[in-house]
Amino acid sequence: MPNDITRLLQSHRSIRKYTEDSIPDNILKNILSCAQWAPSSHNVQAYSVIIVRNTKVKEQLSEICKSQKWVIECPIFLVFCADYYRLKLTTDMYSTNFEIDEVENLLVGAVDTALAAENVLIAARSYGLGGVFMGGIRNDLDTVIKLLNIPKYVVPLFGMCLGYPADIPWQKPRLPGGAVIHNETYKIDQLLFELEGYEQISADYYNRRTNGRKTIGWTKQMAKYVSEPRNQKLKKSIIKQGIQLK
Ligand SMILES: Cc1cc2nc3c(=O)[nH]c(=O)nc-3n(C[C@H](O)[C@H](O)[C@H](O)COP(=O)(O)O)c2cc1C
Structure with missing residues (x-):
């Protein structure tokens, strides 16, 4: 039997055109709190979300995303990062080893981040907002890291445009x-x-x-899509952030 939640999930489409309306702070706060209620591997909660409203910063992020204009036009752009910086602080607190060099660590962080982000999108949709994930920020991670003052052990993975939909596109059919x-x-x-x-x-x-x-x-x-390499700079940028991908 369909219910309100399954109907919401099954009516998903990425939204890339927004009205001029801004997102009220109390709504944004509640939506972002939903990120924090996603399950998390070992409860590491290995993600952070950076809220970007500044038009100049959005312009630079849009450029990194090969000029996808919805990055500038959305009232709120979120940058979702896998985040081991807090865990580094815990090892400093107790003078223990900091071992995050395995691919496993990146996967744990990436899965945690994706779960938190999807919670955000669903919560946003429950308020009549719409959005689209933006993997385009990985075109130039080094610049994103510099632009947003992101510390070591934190890897921006994708962005998300959020706003009130100005246009509801057709639903893209899924695999059977x-x-x-x-x-x-x-x-x-x-x-x-x-x-x-x-x-x-x-x-x-x-x-x-x-x-x-x-x-x-x-x-x-x-x-x-899979006939050519996609992003050969990425591994170097991740290693530079302190995860060696062993
Ligand atoms: C991690 C991730 C990264 C994405 N990156 C982009 C992007 O850079 N630009 C864009 O327009 N859409 C992006 N999308 C949206 C997908 O293109 C979209 O979800 C997919 O084509 C299915 O369409 P739908 O979401 O409208 O059903 C991304 C989606 C995900 C999950």
Whole structure:
């Protein structure tokens, strides 16, 4: 049986156009408090959120995101970071080792951060706001780190534009459930069939949404997406922040 929460989740779409309305402080505060109620691996709570309102800073962040203009146009831009700086302070307090060099540490921080961020987006939507995640900030982490005065052991992972929707786009069709949900064991037999069906559905969606400018569907887009390296500077920036990725 659908309920208010499942209906909210199933009506998701990323919002990239906003009205001029600002987000009241008490609403923003309540939304951000929801970030803190996300579950957390080992309760490390290894994330931080930086609220950016300053237009000049948003302009620079937008540039890093290859000029995605919604970064400037949204009233609030949030930067979500995996954060081990507080844990460093705990080791200083008790003079213990600080061992965060494994890939595991980055994964723990990234999962914690993503859970907190999705809570924020859902809470925002419950107030009639909309938003979009912005992975584009990873195009130049070093500059983001400098711009926002981010200390060592903290890695900005993605941003989020938030605001009141000025335009509600069509919902982007998802993979068929059969390609994503497996019963008991992972089933590969049906996958090609499911993907062929999704290629048609998604190509049709892009074709209609772009008035024929984009006609390829999800499988063709994804084959291209994984056909080349994405961000070869990233590892260096993360290591510079103090996680060696061993
Ligand atoms: C971690 C993450 C990073 C994203 N980065 C961007 C981005 O840089 N720019 C953008 O316009 N959308 C970005 N998106 C939004 C996705 O493109 C979007 O969620 C996806 O295409 C599905 O569309 P929908 O959210 O409207 O259903 C990002 C989403 C996630 C989860």
